[in-house]
Amino acid sequence: MSVEIYQPEQVDRQQPHEQDELYVIISGTGEFLNGDVRTRFQPGDVLFVPAGVVHRFENFTDDFRTWVIFYGPHGGEK
Template sequence: MKARLQDALAQLPGAQGERFRRVLAHGSMSVEIYAPQGTDPQQPHAQDELYFIVSGRGMFHSGGERHPVGPGDCLFVPAGREHRFEEFSNDFVTWVVFWGPPGGEGAIA
């Protein structure tokens, strides 16, 4: 399996104006491209996730903390945690990887 950035970006926005698109999936793992515009309306997700910042800059809010982010940064968000990107540039793009069971790997006994 392979996902190319150019091909993923060409699928945005989606038919309903979505700023994300799933580009790979296998088992519990899925990979999306995400390029919010203006605001980041996402809600907490059921799975653990990783973000790999491709382009642009901004602030990442998660768990009551804020961190500056830019190209090359990798961020982890456990399942169920509120998070969002803020004050991001117009060229902001990130890969998002979701995996594991609902509730995250910490939910596995």
């Protein structure tokens, strides 16, 4: 497991990851694309992304920051 703070500037260019992920929104608002599902987010929200799924933050405010937690085996939990 690893934990870090993620704060993209203007554009979120991340690619799918090899482990499952949790995002815990610290500050800011915006939209989160998780596969084909788009969700609005705000501080305190928790977002889950299975390993290998295309995802990114869009239309986020300048103060956007989130904890990101990578966990489990490569390829995700089955």
